[in-house]
Amino acid sequence: MKNNKLNKINPIPVPTWSWLGVNDISIEDRFTNENIRKIPFSYQWSRESDFSGILEPMNEDKVKNSIFDTISYEGIGEKVQGDALEEYNAGFYLETKAGEKLQDPLCFNLTMTDEQSQVIDNNVIFAKEDSEITIIVDYQSKSSTKAYHNGLTRIYCEKGSTVNYIIIQNLSKESTHLGACFAKLEEGARVNYVIVELGAKESITNVRTDLQGNQSTANMYTVYMGDKERIIDMNYLMNHYGKETKSNMEIKGVLQDQCNKIFKGTLDFKKGAVKSTGAEEEYAVLLSDKVRNRSVPLLLCTEEDVSGQHAASAGKIDENHLFYLMTRGFSEAESKKLIIEAAFRPIIDRIPEENIRNAIFEEIRRGLSDAE
Amino acid sequence: MAKKKTIVEDIDRRIYDIKNEDKFNYKSEKGLTKEIILDISRKKNEPGWMTDFRLKSLETYEAMGLPTWGPNLDALDMNNIVTYVKPDTEMKGDWSEVPDEIKDTFDKLGIPKAEHEYLAGVGAQYDSEVVYHSIKEELVKQGVIYTDMETAVREYEDIIKQYFMKLVPPNDHKFVALHGAVWSGGSFVYVPEGVQVDIPLQSYFRSNSPGAGQFEHTLIIVEKGAKLHFIEGCSAPKYNVTNLHAGCVELYVKEDASLRYSTIENWSRNMMNLNTKRATVDKNGTIEWISGSFGSKVSMLYPMSILKGEGAKSEFTGISFAGKGQVLDTGTKVVHAAPYTSSTINTKSISKGGGEAIYRGSVKVTSNAHHSQSTISCESLMLDDISRSDTIPALDIMNDEVTIGHEAKIGRISDEAIFYLMTRGISEEEAKAMIVRGFAEPIAKELPLEYAVEMNNLIKLELEGSIG
Known part of the structure; x- marks a missing residue:
């Protein structure tokens, strides 16, 4: 059995003072199953009858010699990325049909159990020209399971295509979650991410989007809930290469107990990305005086004709709102829940499946009452 | 027809580029050895504790690595830097006694004129030593001390021993360790309890000798309820060799006291400006930083405010202008270490001609600093597409009873x-x-x-x- 550390993973694009502890992160490597490939893990997925593209379990032949060989994406770190590419025991390959726009989402559920507590999934989404698809991946585990999950998703969007990629992470509070996602966009393509982070003892995520084609667009909507002594490390990067590209990040979260959260969000305007715009907004609600809330919103620029902005704010729940609700007969705890729910709702409502939305709200309510 | 672009001119450096003959009374060997340090200490006739402090700092310097972040410092070769250049004069209290050539330089920089018109005291440093120092009589009567650091070490030894490099210890980073080993010159200001110094004091640091380092130390103590405005100016002519500036500023702002510290830095484009400034602020005290960075080849400068008393305040106002060949990595650090503290950060940067302007900052709120507030605003203006402008702020918040807001914008002049x-x-x-x-x-x-x-x-x- 191995007992290694994952050292200096999830590095920030431009380092700063090391005493801040935001340049990278080191955690215990809980991946112990060297024979993981021998125990393939199957996703449960709902296959839409009107989907006429390709959807298969991941296999190397599918991504060999394709566009994906040319992608250089380091992910969370060399070892983690190597495991995801070589040692995976789950994953899908999805290719849309050009011009086909699917209304209903494809839903994948991956529930980890004591029997299969270690999963590495390697997924590819290849959106052909002018197609549109929505994919929901729901990572769950039994509450008693100490799960280890390492996931890599690579998305390629051809001209004019749209991918809505929704990830829900609700592993047990003893689990490790390492989630990496990369998307490359051709002209006029669009990717919309919705990420919901609710669980895991350590949740380390990396999302990089290369807005390569002119007029490509990327939107990132994230909500997170952190409690206990959990660590949430988010590292999002928008690379603007093409002309008139647009990116937007909206990150909302609530922190309680001794939770330790680091958000690194980078807008990088490369030379030539003329008339591009990028915006980033982060808002953290703090519910305890023991939390640690770190934010590093980077703005990198080598092109004059762009406009970029970021804003970050953090603090307690607005006392006026709280007071108003309490005068209406709600308890303080109920009022807090209502206010947080209201703040998260615009993002969670982007998930087009009612039962998943309800489960998320339920989990958030439960998480907030745990803390009382 | 090709569209003509507006040209924003480089900074006019004519006055700053006056080069005087490299005359000196004493100049240390290039590089850094124990012998050089002992030599500097002997020349200054220092007490033993200071000599020991220098030697210990040298050990720290040798043990520490270069920063793992920030601009490239390859142009700096410590083996080629002369750490100590004693000008060919002793410190004077009358401009007429300062050698003509040195006086001329300060005349052209407008220092004696400014002293006459709007300053309550002036210090002028030329290379490694202060050549002129004066303070208005009425301030002396109120107990205000304003003198060069060498004199302070001798005449106010107890105070210096208590405060010198306690706020910025030599193990803070490599260039502070270097400073601890070879520091020379700088100003010491002491404002006694309740004294309001309404007219500013100004120290001007001029580096003339090619390939030299300047390591002045500024130590200011503003006692309870007292008030001071201190202005610092820096410049040097351009040479083809790399010069180094690794000064250190330590500011102690006591209860209910207030200090405004203004700097216009206009080093020449061969200067590596690796400077460290820090203030600690007691209960209800205020520190205000005004910082303009225009010169140097590379700057790494992040004045830090430690708000350690309840209700302490800091304000940082900064502007930087990075032109061709310049990398100005500047910003500020604030630590909210007590309840009801507040900070405001407001920075602007302009980059052009391939220059790189980087804002780097951090705001930390410790777990006991409830009801703290911080407002941060950074704006960058790019004047062409060959320059670079980065914003690298960090927020580290460990208390829920806080109000923190950060905003940054980047762009060009809008049509x-x-x-x-x-x-x-x-x-x-x-x-x-x-x-x-x-x-x-x-x-x-x-x-x-x-x-x-x-x-x-x-x-x-x-x-x-x-x-x-």
């Missing part, structure tokens, strides 16, 4: 703004000039008048054709 002004009858050229001046205005208005005029002169616009 709409120019168009709007033109519809109001303003010429295109004037509209652009107004916009750039307006961008710098919130900072310029915080500067002492003479400096504001100087800054406007520095950012000269040569307007031709259109921007964009």
